[in-house]
Amino acid sequence: MSSxxxxxxxxxxxxxDALDRMxxxxxxxxxxxxxxxxxxxxxxxxxSILVGDLIALSELGSQATLHGRLKNLSVxxxxxxxxxxxxxxxxxLPTKLALKRYEEISKCLEKxxxxx
Numbered sequence: 001m002s003s004x005x006x007x008x009x010x011x012x013x014x015x016x017d018a019l020d021r022m023x024x025x026x027x028x029x030x031x032x033x034x035x036x037x038x039x040x041x042x043x044x045x046x047x048s049i050l051v052g053d054l055i056a057l058s059e060l061g062s063q064a065t066l067h068g069r070l071k072n073l074s075v076x077x078x079x080x081x082x083x084x085x086x087x088x089x090x091x092x093l094p095t096k097l098a099l100k101r102y103e104e105i106s107k108c109l110e111k112x113x114x115x116x
Contacts, residue, residue, distance in 0.1 A: 008112045015108035026076055026101075031069045034060050036078055036094070040102055043094050051081060051090045 020027055028036065035054055042049040055066040070092070073079045078098040081090040 008115070011115055012109055012112035015112055016105065019104055019108060026078075026097075028073075028076075028078075029069075031060055031065065032073055035066065035069055036073060036098060036101075039079060039092050039094050040098060048091050050084075051092055054092060 035057075038054065038057070039049060051067075051070060054070060055063045057066060060066060061069070070079070070081075074081060076097075077095055078101070080093050080095055082093060083090055
C-alpha cells in the first residue's frame with residue numbers, strides 16, 4: 001500500500017473540515033449526512049424518494065429520529081418536501097444549497113487526489 005493513499009484521504013478530511021468551518025450554522029450530524037447522501041443519490045439517479053422511504057431506514061435510527069433529522073435538513077435549507085399528485089405522500093428533493101454542498105465536496109476530493 002502506497003503512503004499517498006492515506007495522505008490523500010487525510011487531505012480530503014481536512015478540506016471537508018475547512019468547508020464545514022466556513023459554514024458553521026450548517027453542520028450536519030452523521031444521520032443527516034446519510035439521509036442527504038441517499039436523497040442526492042436518488043435525485044442523481046432520477047428516482048423519487050418519499051419521506052416514508054427515508055424514515056423506514058431503520059439502520060440509521062428510529063422513525064422519530066429520522067423524521068426529526070429530515071425536519072432539520074428542511075429548516076437548514078438542504079431539502080424540500082413536495083406533496084405528490086394525491087397529496088398523501090411527500091417526495092423529498094435536494095435544494096440548490098444541497099447540490100452546491102456536494103459540488104464543494106467533489107472539489108475537495110479532486111483537490112486531495114491531485115495533491116497526491
